Amino acid sequence: MNFLHLKNGLREIADNYKIFSIDLWGVVHDGVSLNPRAIEVLDNLKKKNKKFILMTNAPRPRQNVANFLSKLNFNKDYYQNIFTSGDAALNSLRSNFHGKNFFHLGPKRDLDLFIEFKEKRKSKIESAEFILCTGLFDEQENDLFYYRNLLEKYANKKMVCTNPDLIVHRGSKKEYCAGSIAKIFEEMKGKVIYYGKPYPEIYKDCIHDEKKVLVIGDNLNTDIKGANNMHYDSLFIKNGIHQDEFASLTSDNFDEVFDKYQVKINYYQNHLSW
16 A cells, blocks of 8 residues: 555645646536535645646536536636646647548537537538547437447547546436547447547646646546556545445555556545645
């Protein structure tokens, strides 16, 4: 066991780091309400003049996420700290996919991601050069077989996935994300290009000082694996997306789960707190 429980809060180690990459969904909020203890962390980091990035696997531009957070009464001063997987994907679309036709696989609310490319959007997959996957057509769906049937003829096309997350919890309800569809596409031998955690582009786009970075998140597949990939220290929030896997374990047995996901952590908390 090579990790520490921050029983007294993040303040124990805050002075050791210059930059904090903090996950939004699952750490700062649960899709329904804000976590007051996490908000206290942001406020204290600001008081200490620490740089923090609210890095989220959301397949939409920063402003769309800010609009959502405004409904939760999130502090507007922190909107400028948001960076999304949608932002990272948009940067790539401008440089690597400019002028190519695409089919959008995802909900209508994600249309803002590619509004500047709207003339290249095709209504049929067969007419597109690549598939832009931002999620399920209907986020309330729980049947992924429809997407297997939809995509099985088109595994020869590339897919751009703007959210590598497999699932999120909206309050107590589970919702599938774009990563679940991308995983199906890969099982068909389709090629997927991912933007977002744990892939390096999202970090390179917004973290330019690679020293003394602490990544804070609840997802071992994205937050913690991303930290490991970039050789950053990590603080794992245990009572998030993986809470059921840790429910019956003591800290002496946590490595069973970390080994399963092939990740290592430096610190953990049950909930992010100062």
